[in-house]
Amino acid sequence: MNVEIVSIAKKEKSLYDPLYKDLTKMISRFATVKDTEIYSKDVTKAHTISPQAAQKAYTKALEAYIGKDFCITLHPDGKLIDSFEFSKLLNDKMSVKFFIGGAYGFEKDFLDQSNAVISLGKITMSHKIAKVVLLEQIYRGFSILSNHPYHK
Numbered sequence: 001m002n003v004e005i006v007s008i009a010k011k012e013k014s015l016y017d018p019l020y021k022d023l024t025k026m027i028s029r030f031a032t033v034k035d036t037e038i039y040s041k042d043v044t045k046a047h048t049i050s051p052q053a054a055q056k057a058y059t060k061a062l063e064a065y066i067g068k069d070f071c072i073t074l075h076p077d078g079k080l081i082d083s084f085e086f087s088k089l090l091n092d093k094m095s096v097k098f099f100i101g102g103a104y105g106f107e108k109d110f111l112d113q114s115n116a117v118i119s120l121g122k123i124t125m126s127h128k129i130a131k132v133v134l135l136e137q138i139y140r141g142f143s144i145l146s147n148h149p150y151h152k
């Protein structure tokens, strides 16, 4: 199975890189994870205009990715699900894409194009922390599906 995490983020070194690497290695027994970070001049410019302009620029930057495979968008106001429900999103799929937004989150148009819009909790996290939590949930989800003791 293929999992792709597509984030609105600058490609730069991060304190969290070792965590991403470890979790991706743990997941590799179940699936291949591709980490795609997207940023553009339009996004930089839109950040100086308004939150709405920024959200529109994120949608444009992500338009080549949305609509293909099973698309799950992470959004603080999305559907609150537990790890068992999360695992069901991974079940019986060839390819799943997860989307993590930029500083201003997603516009409604983008959310409407997603197959699922989920929340990882009522708190708002930085996109970098959200990716750590997402990767851990992906590993937990596959462990649940394969009855691996990690999830207990």
Ligand SMILES: C[S@@+](CC[C@H](N)C(=O)[O-])C[C@H]1O[C@@H](n2cnc3c(N)ncnc32)[C@H](O)[C@@H]1O
Pocket: 073, 074, 075, 076, 077, 099, 100, 101, 102, 103, 104, 105, 106, 118, 119, 120, 121, 122, 123, 124, 125, 126, 127, 130
């Ligand atoms: C800094 S947050 C954006 C905050 C923005 N005010 C909003 O309401 O979406 C950046 C990204 O991290 C992800 N994120 C942060 N907290 C989350 C949560 N509790 N559940 C799901 N995704 C979250 C989302 O993809 C979000 O677009």
